[in-house]
Amino acid sequence: MVRVGLVGCGFMGQMHATVHGLVKNSQLVGVFDSSRERGEAFAAKHGCQFYDSFEALANDVDVIDICLPTFRHREFTVKAAALKKHVLCEKPMALTMDDAVTMKQACEDAGVRLMIAHCIRFWPEYALLKQIAVTGHLGDILSLNLTRYGEFPHWGSDNWLADESRAGGGALDMHIHDTDYALFLLGQPKEIFSAGTIDARGVSHIFSTFVYNKAVCHLEGGWNMPPGTPFKMAFRAVFEQGAVIMDDCPMTVYEKGKEPYIPEFPKMEAAGGGNISDLGGYYHEVAHFIDRLETGAPFDVTNPETSLQSLQVTLREIEQVKSRAAR
Numbered sequence: 250m251v252r253v254g255l256v257g258c259g260f261m262g263q264m265h266a267t268v269h270g271l272v273k274n275s276q277l278v279g280v281f282d283s284s285r286e287r288g289e290a291f292a293a294k295h296g297c298q299f300y301d302s303f304e305a306l307a308n309d310v311d312v313i314d315i316c317l318p319t320f321r322h323r324e325f326t327v328k329a330a331a332l333k334k335h336v337l338c339e340k341p342m343a344l345t346m347d348d349a350v351t352m353k354q355a356c357e358d359a360g361v362r363l364m365i366a367h368c369i370r371f372w373p374e375y376a377l378l379k380q381i382a383v384t385g386h387l388g389d390i391l392s393l394n395l396t397r398y399g400e401f402p403h404w405g406s407d408n409w410l411a412d413e414s415r416a417g418g419g420a421l422d423m424h425i426h427d428t429d430y431a432l433f434l435l436g437q438p439k440e441i442f443s444a445g446t447i448d449a450r451g452v453s454h455i456f457s458t459f460v461y462n463k464a465v466c467h468l469e470g471g472w473n474m475p476p477g478t479p480f481k482m483a484f485r486a487v488f489e490q491g492a493v494i495m496d497d498c499p500m501t502v503y504e505k506g507k508e509p510y511i512p513e514f515p516k517m518e519a520a521g522g523g524n525i526s527d528l529g530g531y532y533h534e535v536a537h538f539i540d541r542l543e544t545g546a547p548f549d550v551t552n553p554e555t556s557l558q559s560l561q562v563t564l565r566e567i568e569q570v571k572s573r574a575a576r
């Protein structure tokens with residue numbers, strides 16, 4: 250059994266706590282939060298203990314699960330590593346490459362494992378699209394469209410997401426999901442072109458084109474939609490022998506010479522109750538992390554190196570948007 254301590258009792262902390270309650274061999278021992286009132290209520294809800302200090306929590310667990318605002322990822326990853334604790338940290342990895350490299354190095358020096366929670370790589374539809382691409386069943390990918398947008402997320406404590414110095418804007422907080430997935434599916438692009446919208450919160454909406462030897466990937470993402478706009482995530486992958494589309498409809502596979510079909514994703518019940526499928530990639534990423542810690546197998550879906558690459562490319566996209574706006 251892997252004993253887990255969670256830091257940060259906000260929106261993502263709630264999601265991770267729920268998942269730890271469902272994942273086999275994961276035990277949520279306790280939580281730490283800067284707000285005692287919020288932390289105690291959180292602990293009562295999830296049947297664990299609230300700790301007065303991070304150090305006290307770390308002393309009782311094997312893993313620190315960091316669900317804090319992005320600007321605090323480096324601080325608590327380094328603290329956890331110094332105390333010889335494995336780390337699962339929410340995305341994006343950090344605000345800067347220097348911070349991200351420091352996190353990776355601290356964990357390596359301490360001999361502990363680090364995984365950044367890039368959940369889209371584990372999302373059932375996106376994971377199946379990756380599988381289709383790897384098998385070559387439909388040939389090579391010719392084009393890929395990735396979309397992710399919605400209204401500004403007001404749920405962040407102290408409205409931290411509105412502060413570019415703490416969150417990095419919509420491009421870093423939201424769009425990085427699709428940048429990371431494009432790299433997962435197609436690798437490093439030969440060329441990158443990005444343009445978008447900048448407001449008081451940073452780069453709030455972004456359009457990017459990644460050019461490969463054979464494929465082109467177009468990405469759109471952000472959070473500057475009017476209040477009440479529903480969240481949207483979608484993809485369209487065109488292959489030599491077909492297409493795979495998820496856009497306001499269930500994921501559908503179109504293959505030349507065959508009838509389109511909708512893949513079925515089993516509604517798996519987790520031990521202790523709860524529907525795994527309804528938790529999307531959150532369940533699968535945490536289950537992957539816990540399994541790899543117990544077995545010693547490598548993180549073969551996402552790892553610190555791929556997370557560094559995704560951060561580097563996203564920061565490059567943001568730099569291009571700002572550079573164009575300054576002309």
